[in-house]
Amino acid sequence: MTRCPSPHLVAAIAVLAALATALAGGPAAALAVAPAPTSSPSADDGFTWAVQPSGPDGPTGRSYFVHDAEPGQRIEDRVAITNLSDTPMTFAVYGADAFTTADGGFGLYPASRPATDVGSWTVFAERTYRVPAGERVIVPFQLTVPANASPGDHAGGVVASIAQVQPTGGGQRVNLDRRVAARIYLRVAGPVRPALQVEAMRIGYDNPLNPFGSGPVVVSYRLRNTGNTRLTGTGQVRVNAPFGIRLADTAPVAVPELLPGAAITVTEQINGVVPTGRLAVDVVVDPATPDRMLPTVTRTVTTWAMPWVWTAVLLAALGWLLVTRLRARRRRRSTAT
Numbered sequence: 114m115t116r117c118p119s120p121h122l123v124a125a126i127a128v129l130a131a132l133a134t135a136l137a138g139g140p141a142a143a144l145a146v147a148p149a150p151t152s153s154p155s156a157d158d159g160f161t162w163a164v165q166p167s168g169p170d171g172p173t174g175r176s177y178f179v180h181d182a183e184p185g186q187r188i189e190d191r192v193a194i195t196n197l198s199d200t201p202m203t204f205a206v207y208g209a210d211a212f213t214t215a216d217g218g219f220g221l222y223p224a225s226r227p228a229t230d231v232g233s234w235t236v237f238a239e240r241t242y243r244v245p246a247g248e249r250v251i252v253p254f255q256l257t258v259p260a261n262a263s264p265g266d267h268a269g270g271v272v273a274s275i276a277q278v279q280p281t282g283g284g285q286r287v288n289l290d291r292r293v294a295a296r297i298y299l300r301v302a303g304p305v306r307p308a309l310q311v312e313a314m315r316i317g318y319d320n321p322l323n324p325f326g327s328g329p330v331v332v333s334y335r336l337r338n339t340g341n342t343r344l345t346g347t348g349q350v351r352v353n354a355p356f357g358i359r360l361a362d363t364a365p366v367a368v369p370e371l372l373p374g375a376a377i378t379v380t381e382q383i384n385g386v387v388p389t390g391r392l393a394v395d396v397v398v399d400p401a402t403p404d405r406m407l408p409t410v411t412r413t414v415t416t417w418a419m420p421w422v423w424t425a426v427l428l429a430a431l432g433w434l435l436v437t438r439l440r441a442r443r444r445r446r447s448t449a450t
Contacts, residue, residue: 160198162244164273164295167193167251177296178256178271184301185260191253192271192295196244203243204273206252208235209294211268217369217377221270221294231269231297234258242273256299264303265341268372270294298343308340309371309400311412313378316394318386318418330361330383334396334412336368337376344371346400346407350381354389361386368398388418 166175172193180188196202209221210232222228228235237254244250254271274292281287314334321328332350351362361383369377386392393415400407 160200160202160275160291162197162202162204162273162293163193163195164271164293165193165195166295167191169251171249171251177298179298180256181300182256182258182302184258184262184303186258188256188258189253190256191251192273193249193251194242194244194273195249196246199246201243201245202275203241204275205241206237206271206273207240208232208237208254208256208297209270209272211270211296211372213370213372213375213377215377217371219268219296219370221272221292223290224272224274228269231256231267231299234299235269235271235297256297258299258301262301263341264301265305266343266373267299267301268343269297269299271297300342305342305402306340307342307344307400307402307407308338309344309346309398309407309410310337310339311335311396311398311410312337314394314396314412314414316392316414316416318388318392318416320388320418327385327387328418330386330392330394330418331380332383332394332396333378333380335376335378336371336398338371338373341373342402343373344400344402344407345369346398348379348396348398350383351395351397352383352386353393353395355391357393358389360389360392365399368400386418390418392416392418 165172166178167173168191178190178192180190182188192206194204194206205224207224208228208231209224210226210228210230212220212222214220222232227233235254235256237252242250242252272292272294274290276288276290278286279289312335314332316333317331319328319331330352336348338344346368347365348368349363349365352360354360363381363383371377393413395411395413398410400410
């Protein structure tokens with residue numbers, strides 16, 4: 114065991130705590146892991162701890178566990194669990210599978226859900242580890258890739274958790290599971306097929322009552338990772354009038370990390386769009402893997418944005434002109450007879 118780092122270094126530790134509540138005996142909620150190392154967790158009772166990739170002598174500065182492996186290969190690695198509190202703590206330590214949350218975050222499934230991917234490939238000698246106050250334990254583990262593992266990216270995490278049953282103000286007992294994790298990114302050798310799809314695209318336009326006004330365009334679409342590598346990138350929405358005239362666009366925004374098979378729904382509103390009859394809305398995404406950019410993906414959907422006030426005025430004018438001509442023709446016929 115070694116002494117923990119000073120409090121001034123705590124802010125650099127790659128950890129995150131998630132508080133998951135359910136009725137006593139119920140499963141804990143999934144853990145959402147921060148996208149970058151920022152700070153150590155805190156709790157009202159003073160429990161704080163850190164989970165970091167490590168070497169034999171302590172943390173190595175790695176933000177995550179990142180490995181490339183062949184099917185059937187066994188990887189040896191270590192994780193450092195640092196007790197930053199003044200109380201000895203016993204942690205349940207295990208591997209968990211990762212998923213992309215609805216808002217694009219990196220999440221880990223709870224212990225109540227059996228792991229089937231990286232989480233099940235990650236094995237520790239013990240289920241629990243006790244760490245004295247202010248000290249650190251280096252825990253070795255093995256990550257064994259099955260011989261039939263699919264090629265491409267697999268993600269998970271090493272979790273150190275403390276579960277407690279606590280009473281609530283309403284007299285109920287709540288299972289509180291505090292978890293801190295370090296991510297695992299594993300790429301299994303084989304054909305790599307990165308692919309991103311834009312689907313379920315919907316647009317709406319709110320026509321202004323003011324004939325000289327403009328209205329908002331609301332665009333909703335789903336980004337789905339249909340390949341076998343994790344993806345990021347940037348996305349933009351462009352609004353065009355007939356003949357390709359650009360009316361408005363959004364600033365490029367970052368696409369959150371999408372694990373293979375994951376999907377997120379994006380909704381954007383573009384204000385100040387004048388009604389021009391027919392609008393063409395483009396969703397343009399420039400996807401990227403961790404090591405290279407990919408070809409741009411574009412999907413276009415059209416909608417009507419009729420200038421109803423001017424259309425009504427035009428129809429009224431045409432109707433008045435038609436009636437005027439018919440009356441004039443009748444007068445000419447009447448005069449002729």
